[in-house]
Amino acid sequence: MFRWRNMAALVAVSLALTACGGAGQEQKPAASNEPRVLKLWHYESADGAMGKAWAAAVKKFEATHPGVTVKFEEKGFEQLQKTASMALNSDEAPDLTEFNKGNATAGLLAKQGLLTDMTEEAAKRGWDKLLPGGLQTTSKYDDRGIMGAGKWYGVTNYGEYVMVYYNKDLFKKHGVEVPTTFEEFTAALDTFAKAGVTPISNAAAEYPAQQIFYLLALAKANRAWVDSFELYKGKVDFHGPEFTYAAETMADWVKKGYIDKKSAALKAEDMGVAFMGGKFPIMISGSWWYGRLQSDIKDFEWGSFLWPGNQLAPGSGGNLWVVPEKAKNKDLAYDFIDITMSKEIQNLLGNSGGVPVAADPAAITDAKSKELIDTFNKVTAQDGLAFYPDWPAPGYYDVLVSGVQNLINGSRTPAQVLDEIAKPYEEGVADLGN
CATH class of the missing domain: 3.40.190.10 (Periplasmic binding protein-like II)
Structure with a gap:
């Protein structure tokens, strides 16, 4: 499958990278004159690092996508864990959702054909460069749903x-x-x-x-x-x-x-x-x-x-952004992922108690946040992430x-x-x- 030896440089290398592609790309035309809506699900608490970062990403997305609104629905981790196969296989599937990584979760959905293959987008938008080595592990799954190789079915943008x-x-x-x-x-x-x-x-x-x-x-x-x-x-x-x-x-x-x-x-x-x-x-x-x-x-x-x-x-890369195969606005979902990878959002994530993958190291000024990232570096330096x-x-x-x-x-x-x-x-x- 792969090894995780490259993860020692996770923050030292990937924090210095910047997001590629971006929210400013030309959107696909709407089928009618009605406003477009990005339907987004995630289960991060509003006062947690990821919750704060994704809320800021929503604001940035709407500011850079005139005529598009975000319809956010908060889901529970346990709720999605138990109902994802049914929910994502329905006409009510979101355009983008956070989901648990691993063979038994994202891997299973990929094997069932419920997730969009984002391999082309990962290369075009530079996600494959932002997530070097081991961070790609939980984003890629083979035909059996086993992580570490195959196609991109998700994108992580933090460590844990x-x-x-x-x-x-x-x-x-x-x-x-x-x-x-x-x-x-x-x-x-x-x-x-x-x-x-x-x-x-x-x-x-x-x-x-x-x-x-x-x-x-x-x-x-x-x-x-x-x-x-x-x-x-x-x-x-x-x-x-x-x-x-x-x-x-x-x-x-x-x-x-x-x-x-x-x-x-x-x-x-x-x-x-x-x-x-x-x-x-x-x-x-x-x-x-x-x-x-x-x-x-x-x-x-x-x-x-x-x-x-x-x-x-x-530990591993964080939970994934996945795009359901039945999503109606996949182009908007890809744009939103780009925004979560931008320096602005990654810096906020890092200063709010998260472990970012594409922040500016000099922009992480909070002492406790630096301690968190330093400890993560210690784990990865000893090849210590055991999923x-x-x-x-x-x-x-x-x-x-x-x-x-x-x-x-x-x-x-x-x-x-x-x-x-x-x-x-x-x-x-x-x-x-x-």
Whole structure:
């Protein structure tokens, strides 16, 4: 398929690039005198980095496209995850939508013929130059829907990774230093738990808990294991040291009070609000929260660090802009993508807590934003982006949600959970002919 060695230069190189093509290109004539409408869907929160950037992109689009308006509809991540095949195969499909990247999501839709092949547009507008090496991974899919090669079915315009957010005030109050090793990390968790404080704000009814599970597996993994799991380059033993350690450790953390058993029923928003409210010293989640934390946390100091001891972390290029095959205004959709790649929007994204791919490095002036980008550079420099655990098979997201919930609420043993998540994975791989 490919390797990710070029990703070390992601921000250093691609931040210096500028968007090609652009919103000022001549539009296709409308079929009538009626105003044209770009129907846009995405699921970014208004106060997050991407939400702020895409809102600015809408304004710029309408200013540069007289007679065209944008009809934006906010969709939930879970909503699109479950209904995309049906929604994009209807006459109500949008012209452009944000969608989750990976084999089980964008790859599946591409295989089903529901997404527009944008290979020609990527070359014409310079998207292939703005997204070098590994950033193209999740934008391209082959005939089987496997990422990394084939045609362009999506465009990402930011980077993302999972980290540990921490409440500096609570760390200071309990005499906890920022850990640099996994042993120090677990000692910190133990200090909080023994003081009657549940250390980790968690949510197992959606994605956060399965990312902790994956981080634990990655603590025992290497790049070859990731290639086997994500790209089917080898057989994955679900009772091998990686997943066995993850399942047993997570169950142990619940018993020790590091993770609340009640978090099995909580959603990502519950987790984030609780951390921002100062109720937990730690939240383990993605860079997509970074801008919101910058905006919403007023009552305490906070910071972030990479999962101690790991060379690998969940992460990739960000979610994709995809153009449904049934879109009515594909030319407008391509123009909007161009605008999100412009320096103006990329600079805003970078200063709002996102990881841009085409900003002017000198324009990123916010200190915390620089810290975020520097940490992402560290991950990519060590070839550390390991994608996400739900990507390998269609429907695997729900499989992992259920499996990790069962770990946390104690309804199944670690070995039983590993059996539970192994079967759908192996069936999915078999369906691909691997």
